[in-house]
Amino acid sequence: MLATSDVVAFAPATDLARARTFYERVLGLRVIDENAYAVVFDAHRTMLRVTAVAKVAHPGYTVLGWRVADLSKSVSGLVSLGVVFARYDGMEQDAQGVWTTPNGDHVAWFSDPDGNVLSLTEFR
Template identity: 45%
Template sequence: MFTDTRAYSGIAVRDLAAARQFYGEVLGLRTSEDHGNLWLHLAGGRDTFVYEQPTATPASYTVLNFEVDDVGAAVGELTARGVRFQRYDGIEQDEHGVVRGQGPDIAWFTDPSGNVLSVIAADA
């Protein structure tokens, strides 16, 4: 039924202006607005819809994974831009919050609404 139907993901955020600044300026993604909502234009034509919902509960699971060649370098650059990386009990992470040697290198962080994002090794 939906074989040839265009589909896209959506992320609820509490503050669209904060999301626009974070995704566009901090992460450096191409963005656009449509009818008061935000679109993230991701590589490979995988656009993601971002809409404001002031009472939204942040996703506690990873909603976007950004594939990078060097997770450590990406963590360093994002840290310099003010991004703080998550720490999880029971998961061994290095001093920068990167999980290594348990599958692809990965580190998690959140957007201003608390939705979980990651940088993950591209060879995943």
């Protein structure tokens, strides 16, 4: 029933101005709408609504992720903008914080200003 409908992604934020700065200036997403309840971004033709909340729950897993063509280049670019990539105990990660999955995909994780876990994946 929804196979031909577009997905809308959501991320919570306690401070929409701070979230807008991060998603727009650091991640490079274009703002398409903003109001008191949300900042809406164009995430490569997917609508991302960063929604105002009083408190962000931290589920401990990735809430948004991007497929990238060159993970090393993407990580380096974000690091140059102040993004810190996560390191997880028990996972073998390289110097950039990249983990190689058993099938050879590469993944790196970072957080937005509200602690939402975001990821970049280079599929093999």
